[in-house]
Amino acid sequence: MSQMNEERNQTIGQELQEARLEKGLSLDDIQQVTKIQKRYLQAIENGQFDQLPGPFYERAFVRQYANAVGLDADSFIKDHAIETKDVAPDLEKAHVDADNVTRAGMRKEVPSTADRTKSLMPKVLIGAAIILIIGIIWALVASFAGATRSQNDSSSVSVTSSAVSEQKASSSAAKSSEDEAAKKASEEKKAADKDTIKLGPSQVTGNTVKYSGIELPQNKDTDMTLNATADVWTQITDVNGGVLYNGTLKAGANQVIKIPATSKGVTMQIGNANVLKVKLGQEDVKLDNNGTIVWNANLQFKR
Structure with missing residues (x-):
């Protein structure tokens, strides 16, 4: 031919x-x-x-x-x-x-578990080094604060017993209030971080865009929302082979798909990618299809 x-x-x-x-x-x-x-x-x-x-x-x-x-x-x-x-x-x-x-033919080489583990090692080592540096800085600050407090106590003038008691009580109440505020702020920050979705960078190969490190909330289902400005066929499949959605989305329609908390990733096959908008939670998932109609998206999750 x-x-x-x-x-x-x-x-x-x-x-x-x-x-x-x-x-x-x-x-x-x-x-x-x-x-x-x-x-x-x-x-x-x-x-x-x-x-x-x-x-x-x-x-x-x-x-x-x-x-x-x-x-x-x-x-x-x-x-x-x-x-x-x-x-x-x-x-x-x-x-x-x-x-x-x-x-x-056209067999694809699948990276082994050992290869994936090896590629993650530099990130693990960098993370451990950062935690160690933060711990050293915190210890130095705490030591300096303790030395300063001791020096101030030794240079204080003598006061009456009632005045000392009143000062200690006031200091204790202020410290307790500060501790409560700090604890509350820390808990609020942890709760916000826990529910934050981070997509990370994308990589386009052939007719597929891949997100290999999406951070999702732990132990919690995540909503994927599809919005079409024209008719579009799509199929969403879990990495274990289960079909989460398969059908034609009509123009102007929204479709919400529940991504289970146990899912490690999903694959999307799209028949008209130019008219489809995808969200994970409140985060827009860019398909990066550059005008290509038939498109795939491979989303891998970190929890």
């Missing part, structure tokens, strides 16, 4: 995506029908034919996709002049997973 130019690939992907959305189908539905791995379907929709396993698959995959969304596959292939060289498929790395989907 001769290599398609970028404009034609984009046109093919857009027409297939529009046909899928008109039928209210998700990429998971197309995968179930065609047995083509979902990331290849996403590559076709994005016009990224160079992400397919090889030239043999371009015509075959487009034909299967067109059939799955109710298009006349033969006419679609002919209209877009999709041709395939007489080559055999590269099945050297092909395998069939438990979900009965055939996958050819």
Whole structure:
């Protein structure tokens, strides 16, 4: 098959995506029908034919996709002049997973637990060093304050017993009031920090934006709010595979999804990312899709 130019690939992907959305189908539905791995379907929709396993698959995959969304596959292939060289498929790395989907190559290296632990070690050491420095400063300040108080006591003039008692009582009451105020302020600050959501930096790779260190409140469910200015299909899946939401959000509608306190992260698949706004609690989650319609978001939580 001769290599398609970028404009034609984009046109093919857009027409297939529009046909899928008109039928209210998700990429998971197309995968179930065609047995083509979902990331290849996403590559076709994005016009990224160079992400397919090889030239043999371009015509075959487009034909299967067109059939799955109710298009006349033969006419679609002919209209877009999709041709395939007489080559055999590269099945050297092909395998069939438990979900009965055939996958050819494009395996991703998954970092091991040891690698992740190693990458966290510098942060742990820096945190421990900061805590140690704060402890030393606090000890020096406390020691200086104690020495100053002792010097002031030794230089005080003699006063009557009743005056000393009155001064001690006043000092004790003032100190107690200060301690109560400080304790209350500390508790309020801890409570505010506990409920604060921090997104951290994002990283865009291909058609996915990743937030790898989102800080969420501990032992507490978190609301994710979706707002659409036009119709948009989306699916939100927990890292353990549970589907939290799957459907088409109508224009002007809001959808609130509860993120369980035990969740370590979610993955979003979005069919019309340009019209979708996402919030975690009160924090806006920027999708950084730069105009791309079909988009993914990978949100990983720290608790």
